[in-house]
Amino acid sequence: MKLTLKVWRQQNSQDKGGFETYQVSDVSTDMSFLEVFDVLNERLINEGKDPIAFDHDCREGICGACSMYINGRAHGPWHETTTCQLHMRAYNDGDTIVVEPWRAKAFPVIKDLAVDRSAFDRIIQAGGFISVNTGNAVDANAIPIDKVDADAAFAAAACIGCGACVAACKNSSAMLFTSAKVSQLALLPQGRPEHQQRAEDMVAQMDKEGFGSCTNTGACEAECPKGISISNIARLNREFIGAGFSSKA
Amino acid sequence: MKWSQFFNTSIGKKLLVGATGLFLCSFVIVHLAGNLALLKEDGGEAFNTYAAFMGHNGLIQFIAWGLKIVILIHAVIAIQLTFRNRTARPVKYAVRPGNKTSSWFSRQMAIMGSVLFIFLVVHLAQFWWVMHYGEIGKVSYGAVTEVGNLYEVVWFAFKEPWIVILYVLGMVALAFHLIHGFKSACQTFGLNHPKYNGLISFIGVGFFGIIIPLGFAVIPVVIFFKQIS
Numbered sequence: 508m509k510l511t512l513k514v515w516r517q518q519n520s521q522d523k524g525g526f527e528t529y530q531v532s533d534v535s536t537d538m539s540f541l542e543v544f545d546v547l548n549e550r551l552i553n554e555g556k557d558p559i560a561f562d563h564d565c566r567e568g569i570c571g572a573c574s575m576y577i578n579g580r581a582h583g584p585w586h587e588t589t590t591c592q593l594h595m596r597a598y599n600d601g602d603t604i605v606v607e608p609w610r611a612k613a614f615p616v617i618k619d620l621a622v623d624r625s626a627f628d629r630i631i632q633a634g635g636f637i638s639v640n641t642g643n644a645v646d647a648n649a650i651p652i653d654k655v656d657a658d659a660a661f662a663a664a665a666c667i668g669c670g671a672c673v674a675a676c677k678n679s680s681a682m683l684f685t686s687a688k689v690s691q692l693a694l695l696p697q698g699r700p701e702h703q704q705r706a707e708d709m710v711a712q713m714d715k716e717g718f719g720s721c722t723n724t725g726a727c728e729a730e731c732p733k734g735i736s737i738s739n740i741a742r743l744n745r746e747f748i749g750a751g752f753s754s755k756a
Numbered sequence: 757m758k759w760s761q762f763f764n765t766s767i768g769k770k771l772l773v774g775a776t777g778l779f780l781c782s783f784v785i786v787h788l789a790g791n792l793a794l795l796k797e798d799g800g801e802a803f804n805t806y807a808a809f810m811g812h813n814g815l816i817q818f819i820a821w822g823l824k825i826v827i828l829i830h831a832v833i834a835i836q837l838t839f840r841n842r843t844a845r846p847v848k849y850a851v852r853p854g855n856k857t858s859s860w861f862s863r864q865m866a867i868m869g870s871v872l873f874i875f876l877v878v879h880l881a882q883f884w885w886v887m888h889y890g891e892i893g894k895v896s897y898g899a900v901t902e903v904g905n906l907y908e909v910v911w912f913a914f915k916e917p918w919i920v921i922l923y924v925l926g927m928v929a930l931a932f933h934l935i936h937g938f939k940s941a942c943q944t945f946g947l948n949h950p951k952y953n954g955l956i957s958f959i960g961v962g963f964f965g966i967i968i969p970l971g972f973a974v975i976p977v978v979i980f981f982k983q984i985s
Contacts, residue, residue: 513850526850579851605851612844675857678841680766707757710765719844720766720837722865723940724858738948744767745946751762 508534508600512547514559515607520615520623526605536596540583541566541573543595560619568592568732571667574674575620576607581671581730589669589732609670611679613716624670626716627684633712634705635688637697650696660694663687665733672727672735678719683727685713686743687735693746703750710747766840767944769833774941776830781938781964783823784930788971795978800907801897808903811887831873838866861936868933875926882913914979927973935965 509532517524531547538546541563548558564572573590577583583593598604606620614622664687672683689706692698698705721740728737762768790810793803810816861868883906886892892904913919938960942948947956 576849579849579853580856607849607851610845610847610849612846675853677845677858677863679844680841710767711757711761714766717844718766719841720770721944722841722862723936723943724862726853726857729857737943741943741946741948744771744944747765747767748771748946751757751759751768754757 508536508595508598508602510534510543510595510598510601511603512543513603513605514620516559516619517608517616519618524616534595536594538595539566539591540575540577540593540595541591560617560621562621563591566591569667571669574609574622574624574669574671576609576674578605581609581674582669582732587732587734589667592732609674611670611673611718613679613681613718614670614673622670624668626718627668627670627681629716630681630685630709630712631688634701634708635692637692638701641697652695656694660691663690663694663735663739666691666731666735667733669732671730671732673718675726675730676719676721677724677726678722680721680727681713681716681718682721682740682743683731683735683737685709686737686739689743689746690739693742702746703754706743706746707750707754710743766837769837770944773830773834773837774944776826776833777937777941779826780823780830781934781941784964784968784972788968791972791975794907794910794975797982800895800905800911803907803910804895804903804905805897805900807887807906808900811904827876831869834866834869859936861932862940864932865936865940868929871929872926872933875922875929878922879926883909911979911983914976915983917980920976920980923976924973927969930972931965931969934968935961938964 509530512529512531513526514529515524516527529547531543534543534546541561544559544561551558562572562574564570566573568589568591571589573582575582575590577590577593582588582590584597585593608614608616608620609622609624611622613626614624617623666684666687668684670684673679673681676683689702689709692705693702723737723740725737728735757765763772790803790806793806796802810820886909887904887906892906893908894902895905896902914923939956942956942960
């Protein structure tokens with residue numbers, strides 16, 4: 508099929524940037540969305556032009572590197588799918604597809620579709636860890652953990668930190684990301700000792716990075732490629748309220 | 757974290773908006789319960805007696821001033837958060853998802869809140885101001901003597917079709933604001949559990965989003981039609 512791609516081009520973080528239109532023909536329905544960009548970039552290189560910069564790594568939906576805002580949707584139209592796992596059978600011959608980078612003050616554009624997501628790293632550094640060395644892997648069931656809690660912690664830990672929640676949120680809020688990271692530790696015994704300090708520190712860092720606040724629209728949950736639930740945001744709120752009343756620091 | 761820091765975080769501020777919002781939810785229930793007396797065709801005895809009680813009871817007066825402060829806190833912090841949220845995305849998207857990823861109501865809280873604020877100013881100027889500082893006819897009912905005849909003022913106001921329309925539109929804004937507002941406040945307080953999420957939705961949408969605004973909107977409409985017939 509033949510597609511028209513309107514792609515955001517921006518030389519660097521200072522450049523104003525703008526859309527460029529590209530015609531791509533011979534697109535197979537079996538191609539992934541990123542492969543279309545590979546084909547287009549090869550052509551641009553052959554023509555002596557600057558290829559489109561975009562983030563990608565594993566290309567199997569688990570690394571969280573790819574980050575395209577496609578026709579108004581983070582990671583495109585498919586539910587619980589990363590851009591690399593979006594296949595061209597989602598589109599019809601002759602379609603025009605608008606591709607933009609994640610838009611947020613806390614995610615400045617590096618070039619074209621690649622944005623700087625190190626704000627997420629700094630939120631993790633603020634408290635998304637366990638301070639003590641947990642040592643070697645212990646015997647299974649040495650520490651009893653409720654199956655329901657283990658499953659909920661695992662579901663929260665499925666977050667790949669891609670930033671689709673921020674991109675999809677009308678306020679560019681990082682609450683879904685932060686809540687997933689707080690939850691995966693707060694639900695398990697190893698994470699309990701520091702749970703209040705963690706919630707306070709991570710929320711403080713989240714605010715400092717310039718993300719917006721949550722208005723509970725649920726757009727993050729709808730767009731999350733890993734199906735992280737906003738019940739995690741409620742948990743973060745509970746953790747934070749609890750910390751407000753009884754944190755030690 | 758000190759309380760001063762706590763209430764300066766995004767979540768801390770949201771908790772203040774949520775708490776004041778829930779207080780205002782409780783207020784609309786009481787307000788509607790009292791207003792229903794307007795529909796009683798007793799020459800205003802029930803309503804005026806009620807209005808006089810509300811206007812003179814010390815505790816009620818204390819809560820009434822608290823209510824105005826609560827509305828201001830709710831509005832001021834919500835405006836602060838809205839500005840913060842707007843600046844969090846300096847470059848807007850060219851294509852937006854519309855209603856595909858979130859409900860329309862949930863995205864219009866600031867707009868509907870502003871409409872409600874304007875409505876409130878008009879509403880207070882029209883009735884509250886007249887009752888307290890304006891010229892108002894006095895009536896007496898048995899033991900209750902010389903009370904302001906607010907009933908008459910209200911019935912007179914709702915003779916005007918455009919005022920009736922204004923009030924109905926105000927209640928549409930209230931419905932849209934509360935359909936998301938009640939649920940959102942519960943989520944901010946961390947109340948999210950499969951056991952009672954259904955109940956929260958029912959109270960938020962069914963009760964605060966439909967029954968309460970409908971109850972308010974019915975009053976001017978009924979009074980209008982009773983007077984033209």
